[in-house]
Amino acid sequence: MKMSRFLFLAFIGALLFVLQAANAQRPVEEEVKRVYHVADSLYKLEDSHKALDTLLSVLPDFNEFHNDSLESKVLGLFGHLQKNMGNDTVGIGKFMQGLKSRQLRKYLNAVEAMGLYFERREHYTKALSYYKKMILFARTLNDTLKLGEGYFKTGKMFKALLNFPKANQYFNEALIYYKSSNAQQQIIKLYNQLGDMSAEMGQPDSAKIFFRKAISFARNTESATSRIIAYHRLAIIAGDNGNFNEALIYYENSKELATQKEPKYLPSIYFDLASFFEKFGKTGKAEKAYKESMIYAAEYNNTAIQINAAKKLAELYALKNMNSRAVKYYQLSIMLADSMQQINSIQEMARFEARYNLMQKEQEIALLDRERKLKAVKLKNQELRSKLYIGGLILLALLAAVLFYHIVTHIKKNRLLSEQNAKINEQNEELSQINQQLSESENHLMQALSTKNKLFAIIGHDLKSPLMDIKNLIFILKNNAGQFGKDALKNHTGQIENRLISLLELLNNLLNWGMTERDALKYTPQKVDLVQLISKTIRLFDGMTANKNISVRSNLPESISWYTDFNMMEFVLRNVLSNAIKFSEKDSQIDITATLDYDRLYISIADYGMGMTRDQLKKVFDRTSEKVRAGTQNEKGTGLGMSLTYEFVKQMNGVIDIDSRPNKGTRVEITFEANDKRAIH
Template sequence: MKKIFWTVLLLVISQWAIGQKTIAKTYKNLDINAEFIADTLAIDSNIKKALTYSIHEDSLAQALFKKSLSTAYRLQSQEQIAKVFFEMGIYFYNNFEYFEAIKSFNKAMPLFENSKQEKELAKLNYYLGQAYYYVYSEDSAFKYFSRALNLYRKGKNTGGEAWCYNGIGTIYGSKNYKVGLKYLNKALAIYLEENDVKGATSAYINLGNIISDNVSFKEGLPYYEKAIAALAIQKSDYNLAIVYNNIGDCYINEKNYVKALFYFEKALETSNRMDVKNLNGLIYLNIADVKLKQNNLDEAIIYSNLSLEHAKKNNDMVIQANNILNFSNIYEAKKDYKKALVFKNDYISIKNRALVYEEQKKMQLFQSINELERSQLEIINLKNKNENTHLKLQSKMNLMYFLIFISIILTVFVVILVIQQKTKKRYYDLLNSKSEQVNTLKDKIQVKNDYLNELNTTKDKLFKIIAHDLRNPLSSIEAFTDLMLQEEDAYDEEDQTAFLHAIKESAMKASLILNDVLAWAINQDSSLVKQRVYLHKIVDEELKLLEVLALQKQITIQNLIHERLSVITDKNKVTTIVRNLVANAIKFSHLEGKITVQAELVDNFIKISVHDSGVGIATNELQALFTADNKKSKFGTQNEKGTGLGLLLCKDFVEKLGGTIAVESTLNVGSSFSFTLPFTDVTPE
């Protein structure tokens, strides 16, 4: 008994002692002496050396960063700790490890904010924007670019503003190229005024890409040439290889294969000078494409094989698929149709694997971003815990009395447990005789528990879908609103109109999601209200509501259900099911398409079917249509948007009504969604 008491007391006191660790301080609260300065110089030296290592020597770099962190924590300096985390993020950023970079930047963020280092905070937000852009999270990138822009403006740092304009312009390049060009030209003007060669090079490359893609190659070429001239001074082989490759791509579109080949060979020569030749697969593929178009079939095979070798080494499924397609086209040109067909089938197979791989990468991206956001939240929580620890130091004696009191309570608790243990022994024989009954009940409980776990898993998946789909529109609204709240003369009327359209579109998307969630939530609590329902009349009423959508696409909808056919069921739920299925049919039908709604009696069930002649659904996608795993909503034939929750609602409602839901579809031919309702002719009282 005494051993238990002293063990518990020792554990509690040790936890209190650990909590007394002093939190990091800012420079103004530290004693800056010669020893402190020597330690900070050692930190700078270790960081400088770590940044010289490549990603292949990561263990050496991390050892130096760890040593720097240890010194910074010993100094208890927030500024030094933040600096180490920031430079660690720069190391990962320069080596293309963007997720690791984001983790390190997020660890530095609260420390920079607490020490009010606005200059460093602006730079940190800019690098976070760049890192999120490179992992294809453009909404998050836009948010951090906007924050960095505000901080740079506040500090009157025009060079920093230019880099933010460059990042925002690049994001707009794929959405609204005119707005993107406006931001990039703002950045270029500042770069040229300040003789920033690196910045001007980046702006020239981005302007060349956007103008070549959206206006004409002829107008984009001068920007590429200016970028090449600047890169000759800057000596960046990676960017130079990309520019040469982009020019070659443009000459292919111009059908000037000689010049295209010239620039691809220059890109290859530049790429071969780099330690990591991650561009070679793409360049070899482009050269093979030129050789095929020049009818140099044997050379095309050689370059496709080289490209395929690099693509396999880098696990690049897209380039692998394009090379297999190249082989099919080459052998078709050689009139070896048998080999061409084999490669065509291989292309289809690897293309499907590539699509699955891309979906997995998107899921990994989503999970990684969530993990990063959780890490950031944990950092904030740790900061709050440190502040609480600081407050505990001021009430040390009170805490000691409290711990003694807790120890006494724990001792009493242990005594009670011993007494209870003796009482349990007296009932052991009785419990043993009842064990068989308990086991039977346990089995029943386990069955119900499995069912509840399955429902809980589906609910969790659904809420993850809702959280994921709501994040993008809400982030867009936050970012655009933040921009519009800046100085009145910062953006012209065209910019503000574009922002308002984006805010409206994001708000409408969020509203659609919330409407579907509300319908699902109401269904969970509401009971069935059964009455006689005439199916022809219900379908007619819903078709009138959807008539405008159908007229916009000149779609003909026929209601072939007999006017006298009725069923005893819940009218509201049937109405919701019909509305969702017909709306989906309209969404995925082509102009002047045809939709039919019909019903038939099958084994004491009424089967209602909605047929369309639309785009159809791939076989490998059918099984996931009615599950929470299918969280992506596809665009309609005219880019109509949805929430991805409609079919989940339909399945939930149909099963509550005692029926089943099914789908049959042929790609590019059409789809048929059907559901069943129990048929009875007895009207409820």
């Protein structure tokens, strides 16, 4: 067994060596994928040290490709392999004691790559943890340049987290090590970071000093990028302080240098220059600069600047009453924003898939650990049985001489065997519980993923649609205010009111749904005036009923009081009445009745609209997107309202019954039973 395992490990090592030589020209992603599979195989063979050593060889290249699925697998395996490193200074110090210089260098490069990975994804706290580890490894190796890099990157993370005192402390430490290493390029970057931080802290004079130092160092090293950044920042500071000529000189310097050396910076330079001209009232120059920024942004795929520049041009043309041009650039900004949103949605789905793959990997590793425990238990059982067999043979050989001793010993052995069997049974029960927990975790995970996907779909579609409608209607009213008569204005404002009510209903449904999902909504009974509450609910939908010319008839006694949860009762009445209006035709009516029969309360809401088929009626309380229907005027819903209504009625000790026929209408009858003497008034 040991020999076959040794041969397999030797084969894996030889295969790794041959593949490294043969695939030297393969893309980085393929190389990382290949090494990951080798490391994963070594880990499954319980050789964690070789697996970690193999994986560390590709982690410095981890940020040179974009495959969320592969990244999540590598991160999951690396996390399990380096869990014995620890996160505190003492733990890492003990971990490093047994490592050679070559191994320390690999760990240094690995934690730096991990820090960069999380920094690019704006997980600054995780990146900070890895950069602090980078400082410890660099100090152990006595590598002053890497030590300076560690302090610099840690300072950047504190700056991103708005902890400026800590950031300044680490930047000063980095400057000391950079100067001792004569790292001119790094010093320039550091001065630019200090300048940015001073500007963010509202210290423009200090920011100017640091940016000028960066320019001075950059001239000596011919570093175009750092000079461009410094000139650009100085121009912004001068413009904010009202120094027109000084700012213009810095903008011209940054433009000239970027044109010659780094054109990718031109979109942001021209955009800020246009904003600068606009601030000082030079709209003609601002217009020209915005157009230049759009041209360069299109060339270098900077969609965000294209969108902002198009919006700014639309505003400028609107101020000049050049409405056709304003509309043109406004439509262009919307088109670019939609395309950017589609790209972000695709990337978000990829990240969800990556996180799901990471969870699958963690479950796979958990199952592997469970299998190891099972093997250990079986091995112990085999050893125990072997010992028992040997003991039995010895006892048989000595039976003739020491029969009494044999009997006593046999009793002891039986007792020991019973205890061991009891332990085995306990271990089997523990394993069974582990299996059950893993199954429950998987079910919870799938439910959570389904819930998140549905929530994102609702927010991304149903929340965006009424907001865009309201925005467009306000834009029309704002730019054509003098062209509408009283009836047209009433119609448009009525549409805005209807969409706001629809949006409010959607937000209330999402809020209540979220609270019920985490069991945060509790039943809190109090005395409720139902006549007043029903009348208030009817008035809430005056705009929607007026738009459809629907008559709401209420048959209510002078007074009905009921001891129940006010918020839940209000939600139930509002949601059922909203559905009745939504699915009613124009010029129709809705009937509302409420009666009290000692310890029972009956509420009925009936409409004479679209109605439902039997199949639709069966699904009315389900939380599924397939059952969502548009109203008679294409009103939209989320599919959450009736399911929440059902849950709230149940919590209020009630039952809900629906009678509906296609094209005849729907009657919703709710019956509440008093569960407290205070409920009856």
